Amino acid sequence: xxxTLSTQLAGLAGYADCNASLGPAAALRGRATRxxxxxxxxxxxxxxxxxxxxxxxxxxxTGVVGPAHSTPSSSQxxxxxxxxxxxxxxxxxxxxxxHVTKANMAVLKKMRLTPLQIKTLAVAYRTAQQIxxxxxxxxxxxxxxxxxxxxxxxxxxxxxxxxxANMTVDQIEAIAKADLTAxxxxxxxG
Amino acid sequence: xxxxxxxxxxYAATSRRLVRQIFAMTGDLSEAEDAVQEAYIxxxxxxxxxxxxxxxxxxxxxxxxRITVNSWRKARNRLTAHRAGRHxxxxxxxxxxxxxxxxxxxxxxxxxxxxxxxxxxxxSVEEIAHETGAPTGTVKARLARGxxxxxxxVSELDDSPQPGATIAQRKSKFDREEHAxx
Numbered sequence: 001x002x003x004t005l006s007t008q009l010a011g012l013a014g015y016a017d018c019n020a021s022l023g024p025a026a027a028l029r030g031r032a033t034r035x036x037x038x039x040x041x042x043x044x045x046x047x048x049x050x051x052x053x054x055x056x057x058x059x060x061x062t063g064v065v066g067p068a069h070s071t072p073s074s075s076q077x078x079x080x081x082x083x084x085x086x087x088x089x090x091x092x093x094x095x096x097x098x099h100v101t102k103a104n105m106a107v108l109k110k111m112r113l114t115p116l117q118i119k120t121l122a123v124a125y126r127t128a129q130q131i132x133x134x135x136x137x138x139x140x141x142x143x144x145x146x147x148x149x150x151x152x153x154x155x156x157x158x159x160x161x162x163x164x165a166n167m168t169v170d171q172i173e174a175i176a177k178a179d180l181t182a183x184x185x186x187x188x189x190g
Numbered sequence: 191x192x193x194x195x196x197x198x199x200x201y202a203a204t205s206r207r208l209v210r211q212i213f214a215m216t217g218d219l220s221e222a223e224d225a226v227q228e229a230y231i232x233x234x235x236x237x238x239x240x241x242x243x244x245x246x247x248x249x250x251x252x253x254x255x256r257i258t259v260n261s262w263r264k265a266r267n268r269l270t271a272h273r274a275g276r277h278x279x280x281x282x283x284x285x286x287x288x289x290x291x292x293x294x295x296x297x298x299x300x301x302x303x304x305x306x307x308x309x310x311x312x313x314s315v316e317e318i319a320h321e322t323g324a325p326t327g328t329v330k331a332r333l334a335r336g337x338x339x340x341x342x343x344v345s346e347l348d349d350s351p352q353p354g355a356t357i358a359q360r361k362s363k364f365d366r367e368e369h370a371x372x
Contacts, residue, residue: 005340008290009310013210015283020209020223025201028227029194032234 197237201230204247208254214306215299216258217291229254248321251311259299293343301336304329 205226212222229250233240240246283291294302303322307313315333319326 004309005305005337006309008287008343009214009306011284011287012214012290013310015287016210016213016219016222017206019219019282020206020213022205022209022223023227025198025205025230026194028201028230029197029234032231035231036235 193237193241196241197234200241200246204250205230208247208251211251211306211311212254212258214294214310215255215303217295218258221258222254225254225257226250228257252321255303290340290343293340297336297339300324301332301339304332305336305340308333 208226208229209219209222212225213219216222216225232253233246233250240249243249294305297305300322304318307318307321308315313321315326315329318324318333319329322329324332
């Protein structure tokens with residue numbers, strides 16, 4: 001009796017049926033949940049990092065680009081020196097953790113940033129990490145270091161996509177426009 | 191949790207069938223298992239949407255197939271140099287079916303997919319066109335070419351059937367003819 005293609009493929013399927021071993025559905029659901037949690041964690045870390053970069057630009061609560069640095073911890077009593085640009089320990093820690101991994105890149109791609117913008121952002125993160133130093137302690141920034149950080153020229157929409165839910169439009173616009181030269185930064189620094 | 195129960199029931203009802211289909215498309219059982227499980231993981235992450243589809247199983251089959259194709263491409267780039275010609279072992283598979291797997295691996299993946307969807311899954315040309323995103327004419331051509339390539343192994347498709355010949359015997363004839371063409 002001649003075998004048809006369907007019969008032969010059914011034979012293959014039967015082999016798979018006898019030999020396949022699949023995990024339980026609950027285990028797969030667990031893996032999916034863990035993966036989602038990891039991705040959310042990565043996105044949150046990126047959001048925090050981007051916020052730290054923005055903070056390093058020195059945006060005040062009124063939306064004016066002023067002498068850096070206003071931070072969550074500075075509002076709780078840290079002394080702001082008008083003649084210098086400083087990173088707080090909090091900012092330094094956030095930035096030091098801002099490794100731009102492949103997963104982070106994937107998150108950034110989902111934010112509809114262009115490859116060039118992502119690359120620029122990655123360079124800024126790395127620069128910020130170098131600025132922060134290994135200890136993550138407060139440190140004086142040079143004009144050249146800040147200039148490297150503010151090379152991230154994001155539009156208002158991109159900044160909004162980065163998750164600045166708590167910022168006013170004025171503040172976002174101020175950051176977007178903060179394409180400051182080294183000289184301007186030096187002037188802001190007093 | 192009704193959603194989880196719903197998903198678990200769907201998984202129990204469809205997962206083995208999908209492994210069978212993906213195995214027929216790839217010829218690699220462990221890869222088929224991995225791809226199918228990965229597809230279900232992705233499905234669970236967007237289950238409320240997927241369960242509302244007319245045919246969630248088709249969505250899973252497409253995703254699992256794409257996963258295998260992507261992993262083929264990666265593996266091909268990485269391993270071609272030192273693993274050319276080697277395929278995973280299929281212990282316990284009859285010589286006839288080994289010959290069929292070997293022949294399926296020799297035809298292009300688009301033809302293999304069309305053949306499996308039509309002859310194993312039982313989809314019509316229109317349904318295959320819908321699932322693969324190809325025009326019906328293209329699907330017909332892929333099916334025809336795939337069948338023609340497999341003809342020496344399959345009695346119903348062979349122009350000159352040899353009564354009593356096993357698939358393995360026809361396979362060696364198929365290989366000899368292929369050598370002669372080369």
